[in-house]
Amino acid sequence: MIVLDVVGLQPRHLEDGLAPNIERFVDADTVASLEPQFPAVTVPAQTTLATGQTPAEHGDVANGEYDRDEDTAAFWERDRADRNRLWEAASDDADLTTGALFFQHLIGTSADSAVTPSPIEDENNDMIEMDCWTNPEEFYDALREEYGHFPLHNYWGPAANEASSEWILQAARESIDRHDPDLLWVYVPHLDYDAQRHGPRSAELEEAVETVDDMIGEFLEWLETTDRWHETVVNVVNEYGFHSVDTPVFPNRVLREAGLLSVKDDGEGGEEIDLAASRAFAMVDHQVAHVYTDTPEEARHALEDLDGVDAVLGAEGKRKRNLDSPNAGELVLVADSNAWFQYYWWLDDESAPYYATDMDIHAKPGFDPCELFFGDSGLASLDPTKISGSHGRVDEGTYGIYGVGGPAAPELELDNSTVDARDVAPTITDLLGIDDSISLSFDRSSLLQ
Incomplete structure (x- = not known):
């Protein structure tokens, strides 16, 4: 089970011919618009996708967390805390091998293969040295030796671009080669940058869609050469689309x-x-x-x-x-x-x-x-x-995408329908055949039922 979270990707990008490689694996019959829960921002959206619950239930209501007792607001803190998501439940309850790459709040996860940025910083939050927290602990050393340090300056900031997505997809290959996960969940970030900089209808974003499609095409073509390709299901999902803002x-x-x-x-x-x-x-x-x-x-x-x-x-x-x-x-x-x-x-x-x-x-x-x-x-x-672009509201024109493909994908007639973001976790659980084994409680049923 491969889950590619291509943030910013929408069905219209496939309809407009901007993503032919992705469309080769998830064609129109198995693609739906994905309605996010409110608010449609990264951490709440990711947690909903990975738990099948609303922010009222899972508690991630924003990218930041406000502590009323301490009067502090903290953004992007990276600890898992008490979060229990599909990869943790599948690993802990169903004894599957799992992986999660570059989702938020991964430090401390029980996923067998995990990577998240965790730079070493001084008391002024200035970076002393680039680092990533990984499972297993030595995994980042192997990735750094092969591909160099994760390019944090390309992950966020004025130099953010597709280099971050490229490194993450290389890490996904290494995760498959080294750890052979039954479930691998991968965040592919870089469409987010041009959507905010230039807007969702810009030529720059369309070019970025074509770039990420080439990258994912190469990754999936490589995946076709692996031993377990014949039993693989590919899920393409996106948390939200963008509004044009001024x-x-x-x-x-x-x-x-x-x-x-x-x-x-x-x-x-x-x-x-x-x-x-x-x-x-x-x-x-x-x-x-x-x-x-x-x-x-x-x-x-x-x-x-x-x-x-x-x-x-x-x-x-x-x-x-x-x-x-x-x-x-x-x-x-x-x-x-x-x-x-x-x-x-x-x-x-x-x-x-x-x-x-x-x-x-x-x-x-x-x-x-x-x-x-x-x-x-x-x-x-x-x-x-x-x-020029932002997100958070939930409006039909800014829905994300959910598509299913690959050689082991079931017949699933989505055909440009609309699915709720809470449908994703129970559907993947159903596809993995572990619905009776895990402790997660879902709001909704699998799309296969």
């Missing part, structure tokens, strides 16, 4: 103007948010923002008329969108389809905190796509008007 929205500036958000000196001449002293704070994440507040009605009053905000969700709104988790904000903002949320709270660039122009994904208490562009005074731009 309107950055700044909820933290509004909360500051309303007297609900406090700032302090960052020690280097800029303004740092004072989370402990703030009565409301928006942890922004593409087209969604979680507002953590002691005074929800005041915060709602300040934010509900903000241009670019489509909805302010309270308890009932979160429940209707399967987001009623204690990890979610007291309020959740949803952007207009052409808008997205930026974390800035300062009113002029001279007051920006020291890390605003750095590649510092852990210090920033919100997702910052401006890191995809070089800045005038640092690695990251402070110009949010550069962003």
Whole structure:
């Protein structure tokens, strides 16, 4: 069972002839649009795909996590914690050999073959040395010897490009050669970059689709030469598509103007948010923002008329969108389809905190796509008007893709229908024949039933 998560890929790319290699393995009869759960951002989407549950159930509500007790917002922390996903359940409960490459929260996974970036950093979050956490421990040493260090600068930031996907697909080959997994789940990232930089209908994104199609074509052609090809099912999935955007929205500036958000000196001449002293704070994440507040009605009053905000969700709104988790904000903002949320709270660039122009994904208490562009005074731009694509809302035009192919694939007539993201995990479980063996509890049934 090979699962390729090609973030940003949509059925229309196959229909437009941009991905002939992928289409050779998953033709139109076995391709569906995939409706993500809200919010359609990386960590919640990945966890839903790998557990068959909603964010209300699995608890991953954003790419960041806000700790109310400590008053801290942390993005992209890499520990598994108590997450139990399909590769862990198949390994622990069904005694299958499993692999997972470059999904979030992999450190500590029980997957037999795992790779995730884990650079060695100093106390200022500056990288001292590139490294990856792997299962088995020596796996990264073997990958580095063969292919060099994982190109982290091509995985995110102004130099992000297809080199990261190429390295990951090489690691997938090595995982198959060395560990022979029964289930291998692989994240292929680079369409994400051009979709955000240039927009989902841009020539640059179409070129990126053709590039990733060539890479996956080469990987699948190599897979055809392996001993277990005759018993292989290939799943192609994508977490979400992108909206064209032209309107950055700044909820933290509004909360500051309303007297609900406090700032302090960052020690280097800029303004740092004072989370402990703030009565409301928006942890922004593409087209969604979680507002953590002691005074929800005041915060709602300040934010509900903000241009670019489509909805302010309270308890009932979160429940209707399967987001009623204690990890979610007291309020959740949803952007207009052409808008997205930026974390800035300062009113002029001279007051920006020291890390605003750095590649510092852990210090920033919100997702910052401006890191995809070089800045005038640092690695990251402070110009949010550069962003042309975003995601997070769940609209039909931005659904992902799910397709099934390969020599051992069953007859599955999807034929451009729409499936729920929660259908993926039970379908793969069914295909593996382990539905009675694992401890995961699914919301929905396999597409084969």
